[in-house]
Structure formats: C-alpha cells, structure tokens
Amino acid sequence: MADLICENLSMTFTNPQSGAAVEALKDINFTLKQGELLSILGPSGCGKTTLLNMIAGFLNPTGGLASLGGNVIEGPGVERGMVFQQGALFEWLPVSKNVDFGLRMKSTDAEESAKLVEKWLDIVGLQGFGDTPTYQLSGGMQQRVALARCLVNDPDVILMDEPLGALDALTREKMQSLVLELWKETGKTILLITHSVEEALLLGERLFVMAPRPGRIHKEYNLPFAERGLKESLRDIKQDAHFSEVREEILTMIWDMEEEIMGGA
C-alpha cells in the first residue's frame, strides 16, 4: 500500500542576510492512505506550498520526514506527480508532446505512448487537440493538459498547488467535476491545496485547515461531499445545509486567524 506518511515534518527558513528564521512548518503529522482525497486550506503564508514542495521532493525538510509507500522522500520522483497553478506547460511543444513528455524522458516506445496520450487526452476532454500549440489554449484547457501530462506517468500521488486558482468561476466548476471524476476513475491519492473554502469542501474527502506561525494543522475534517459529488451536481451540494454549516465554521476559523496575524503584525 502506497501510503503517504508525514512524521514531525518541519521546515525552518533562515534568511541568509539577516539570519532571521521563519518557522514555515512545525511538526506536521498525518497519514494519507492510498486513494484518499485530501484538500488543504489555510490563510496565505501558512506553509501550504512549503508542505507540498517537501512532499514533492523540491525542498528538504529541516526536521522529520515524509515517506511514500515506506520509502523516505529525498527528491522529486515520477511517483509523485505535480500540477501547478499556471500549468507550467512547455509552450514550445504542442499538446501531445507536452502530455508525453514524461514518457519520452524514459524513452517509452513511440506507439505505446501515442496510445496513452490519446487515452488521457480523451479522459480530460481534449480529444483532437493533440497538435494544438499550448499557447493557443484557454486557461482551463491548459490545466487539463497539465493533468493529462501528470496522469500519463501513472503516479501514486498527485500533488496540486491551487490548480484551479486562476480560472473563472464556470470553468472552475467544470474542472472540479473533472478532478472528482479522475479521482474516482484512477483511484489515485490526491493532495490538493486551495484557498477557496467551497473548493476545499467539495474536493476534500479529508480536509486540513492549517494555521500560520508556525505552520501547523489546526483542524481536520472528514467530509462526505466529495463522495456525493461523484453522483450529484456540485451546485446542489453547495445548497446543502450541512455544507453551509461547515463552510461558515471554517470561514470564521480562518477569519479569526487572519485577525490574529493582522493584530500581531
């Protein structure tokens, strides 16, 4: 079982000039079982991105460790796919070449990768766009390409840092459905950062609300909405009383945190 485990994970940034230390994260502990969908929410600067970067292997923790399937994470790897806010697509390549980038890097057989690319473009709803240059795509389509590029590599965990943050409301809703669909169909573990409370509730089987200074997990929720979202319309779920209740609770929580920061600053 490829569980993602964080044990006392900590990160302290030291400013090389002033020597001042920022405790971005302190003693993060959690276990994410295979196939779980976790969303992380928190005020800006509470260390969400830092946490994700450590799991992805871009940053080395200053304390504790993270492991996936029993292997300690010591650098980036194909088993942990990344989706960034702004696609981070290779604009000099057409869509299909972006999607099969990972396959080409491991010299996969051309025919096989062409099949895989077609399959995943189909799944993310981009059939027929294989030869389109990426700079001609809309923001939503670019994120679909990014998802396909990540999934074609068959990672165990998908890490998303505010993947839908830059999209307009309508596109965003469609993409939220897509993420839920992908989660169901692939059974991948997904860790998704967002700053939208609604999104966190909709796309989180589990939900961590993080608090800043030092960055830590403030409260954890187990939510039914993601499961429901596979069958019901997302808009109906948002009308749900339970949904509104939790949303208000979290909003108040974050509001208080922000107050505290402002007051402290």
Added chain:
Amino acid sequence: MLEWLSDNRAYVAAVVIIMLVAMFIGSIVIGRKQTALTAKDEVFGDPERTKGGWYWAVCGVSTLLLIWFYFSWGVGRAYFPQAANEMCQVAKLEEVISPIKAALPLGSRYYKSTLLVGRNDVQLTTLRNDFPANAFSAAEQAELKDLIVQIRSLIANSSNPTLLNQKTKDELVNLSGQIRALGDELRAGSRGLTPTAEALAQPKWGISLTEIPLLPTTSKGVLFDNVSAKAQDLTSFFRKVRNHVPVNERIIADVRERIKVLKATNEAGSFDEKTDVARKAYVKGVERIFRRLDDGNIFPAASLDGLNAAIADLDAAKDEARGSLRFVEAVFFPGQGVVKSRTQCTEQGSARWLPKPTDVVATFIQLANPDLENGGGYKGTTLLWWKWLPIADVVGFFFPDWVADVWPGEYARHSADGTITPNFKDKLLSFAQGEVYLGSIPMFEGHIWDSLFRVLVALGLGILLGVPLGLFMGVSKFFKSFFDPLIELYRPVPPLAWAPLILTIFGITDDGKIFLLFMVAFAIMVISARTGASGTQLTKIRASHSLGATDRQIMWNVIMPNAMPEILTGIRIAIGVCWGTLVAAEILAGTTGIGFIENIARTVSNYELIWVTILIMGILGLIFDLIMRWVIDRTIPWRGKG
C-alpha cells in the same frame, strides 16, 4: 543590352527622372486625396493613423532619389549632356590665365608686387630691430646697417614708375592689348567653328576614366578651347616679363660683393660658438631678402593697371560668351562647377563625392559581372559567383595533419632502387593535406561570399560554443562564477580595438578575421543564452523533475528551448555586430571581401565604388535581419502570447 544601357546611361537617367517626378507629384495628389477622405474619422495622436500610406512611401523614395540625382549632377547630365564639356573648356581658359590673375588684385585682392614689398619691408624692419650688437664689431655694424638701407633702395627703385624701363613698359602694354584681343574674339561668338572628328569620337561624359571629355565637342566649346590655347602663350610671355631697373643693377652688384666679404669673415674668424651662430644667422637673413629682390619681380603699381583692366575685360567677355551655359550651370550643377587640373576636368562639390545613381548601378553591374577577363569582378575576384570546390580542400582544412603524425609506424623512405612505396601513414598524411581527389562540389566564391563566409563561420562557432556555455552559466554556480570574469574582461573592449592585435597574430588570412568575429559572436551568444536559461520559470523545472527528467534531459528539453527567444535575439544582434566588425577588419587587412573593395576604392578616390560597397553592405545587413526576423517568427510563435 547592358552595354547599350551603360553607354547611354544619360538617356536612361532622363527617363527615370521624368518617372520620378511623375511619381512624386502623383503620390502627393493621391496622398492629399486619401488624407481628405479619412480626416473625419481620425483624431490626432491615435496610433491607428500611421497604418497604410504607401503613397507617402512612394513620395519619400522619389524625393530621396530626385535629391540624389540633382546633387550628383545626374539631372544636369541627363538633360544637358554637353554642358560639362563646355564647362571644361571654360575651365581651361580659367586655368590658363590663372597665373596672370594671381599676380593681380582680380585674383588675389592685392598686386603680387604689393605683397612682395610689404613682406620684404616687414622682414627688413625685423632684421634692423633684432640686431645682435655683441656679435659684430662697430665697423661691421655700420656695414650691415648700410646694406639694409641699400636693399631698401632696391625696393623703392623698383616701385618707382619713372624709373620703369621702356622695354618692360612696352611688354606690359603689348600683353594687355593681346588679352583684350582675346576678349574680342570671345565676343565675336562661335559661328562657323566646328568640333574636330577626334573630339566627337571621345567617350561620353562619365563613360571612361577621364570623366569629362577634354576636347571641345560643341562650337562654343571650340571657341573657348581656341582662346585658351592663345591665352597659354600670353601666360608664358607674362611669366618672363621682368622689371630690371638700370640703377638697381649697380646696387645689386655692389651689395652682392659686400655680402660675400661678410661671409668670408664669418668663415675665417675664430669666434666662440654662440657668436659664430649669431653672425652666420644674421648675414644669412640679409642675404635671403636680397636674393628675393635681385630678380626684378616688383613692378610699379601704375604699370600693371592696364593689365588688370584687360583681364577684367576678358572675364566679362567670358561670361558673355558662356551665355545660357551660365544659367544652366547655376541651376543644374550645384557646387563649384568643373575645374581643369593638369590632365583632366573634374566635377567639384557634391557631384564629386556623390556619384550619379546611374553610375552607381553601372559600377555595380560591372562589379557583378563574373567574367573576370572582360573587366568583371574586382582585383581578380568576382563579386559573387560559384566554382567547383574539390572536396579534398575541405577535408584538408578540417582534418588535422597530426592525426597522420601520431599514427603508429614511420613514414615511407625511398628504397635502394630510387622508388617510394607509400604506406598507410603516407596515405593518411596526403588525405589530411587535401591531396587525395574526392570529387568536387559546387561552391560560392567572390568578395561577397568571402565576407559572408567569415561572418557565418564565426557566427556558427560562436553559437556552437557560446550557447552551451551560456546555458550552463545560467544554471550552474561554478560555470557562472568561473567564466563570468573571463568574458566580462574581454567583452567590453570594442571589437575593433582587438583587431590590430589579432590581425597581427594571425596575419591577413581568414583565420584572424574569423577569430575576431568569433570573439564578438561568442560573447553575445553566451550572454543571451545565459539570460534565457536563468529566466526559466521554476515551476517548469520542477514539473520536469516530477515527470522524471534527468538533469541533462532538463537542460536540452526544457532550459534550452525556453531560452530560444533570447538565443535567437542574440543571433540577430551578433550577426549585426559581426557584420559591422568584419567590414572594419577587412578595411584594416585583407585581400578580398566587401570591406577590402571599399578600402581600395577609398585609396583611389573611386566614389562610385565606395557607394556601391556601402549599398551592398546595407542590403546584405537588411537581408540578414529580415531572415532572422522570419526565423524568429517561425520558431518562437508563442512569444508575447504567454
């Protein structure tokens, strides 16, 4: 066809000029109409207003060409093809009488005699005031002072009209009369005069090396030519006229003797060094002025008035005889007209350094003609042509000889029967030296190709070495810090400042120029590739890591394509700078190339050729830039669309 056009380029120009004037007027008419049409829906300052407007482009180009035609005398030559020949004949007369004129107020404000008197007087006064009293004995001082008085009296006697000798007087009167007779001849006009067959057979204006035909080709020209031939005799006569005043003869002989005595004393006496120098210098000064006065070049002012008036009359007659030519010259030949020098008539002013457009085209056609035997090309090399290049030459260039040297074994020796059997090592050597025939490929050749070749090879090497280094410098602390000082030390030095050193080390062969240009291109490519590499978005790098790419794969599949816009812009800049540097390097040293042609053209003052090379360089530079712009548009279409 080309030859006919070249020989009749004045007529071609006449047609072209009419077309240009029509275009100029037509474009203004269209432009005004269009402006009136759109005036309602435009406001000042709206950049949209600059869109379109080809008619103003036509107007601008035709204006430029018309200005060029006008100031290069292209208009004058097109519509007054004989004018320059006539101006040349007039210039002949002016050249011929210029020695007489120069001695008169007409030519130089003062009589030459007046200037001589003035100068001698100043120098005599200086001599008397700066007398080195210690160097001479009292007797010698008196003697020198008296000598100065005597010399002054020479000037006074020469200037005195009553002392003027009769022969000189007659000669001057006679000369004035003959000059007036020439004026009358000019006034009588050119009726009945005809140019000689030889004159009519001369090449037309601008066709041969002597730009303007020397022999008169019109009756008016014949008149001036005749008159100037006669004036030549008068000038020679004038040069011999001297004013030898009888009283002066005695004084001259006396002074000469006395100076001789003083000089002898100077030689014989044993003075200390300082005194010796002072004595010799002073006596020499006195003698110098005396020498200038003993040849009878000073005339009484009144005796020359007649001559001055006669020359003024000749000038007036000349202007009358020129008639319509005066008007044509003033309107169509801006500048200082035509001047006759010893052997030829030359255009002066803007026409001298600004060749006519038609001549530039003719020079270009001649230069572009690949037929070297029949006057094509330049200095034994075509402008741009092709040849069969033996592949062995290329191999010999790239395949180093030392490969054969280090090959195991010995080179063959001649055997006892006096024969040589080459072994493999020998064959390898002759291969490396390009002696093995491997067939031929068609290849460009010529001055333009030589220049292009240098730029392209240097640019290619610069890209090949500079881009990888720049990319590594963009991502690696070691590469950045290690190579940065190296490049930043040589890069700020203007490339031309390196040229003398590098050309001295490498000699005038291609290697030196290529190396110089390589230095230029290399620095630019390193810096642009580095800028491009260090500008790669972190998320792209991280995404590629997560997609399983190795460091090397990221380098070539992510960082390099990401730096492509900067690299291509770098190439575009490098081409421009290399091109500029190359021409200068070829001017400094070289035996082929566009810059070489320009340099030779400069030394022989061939303005047409200079302009042709300038135009070729401009056009090639433009073509480079257009190609690069096209390449940039094709290869990085995402630019500005992120």
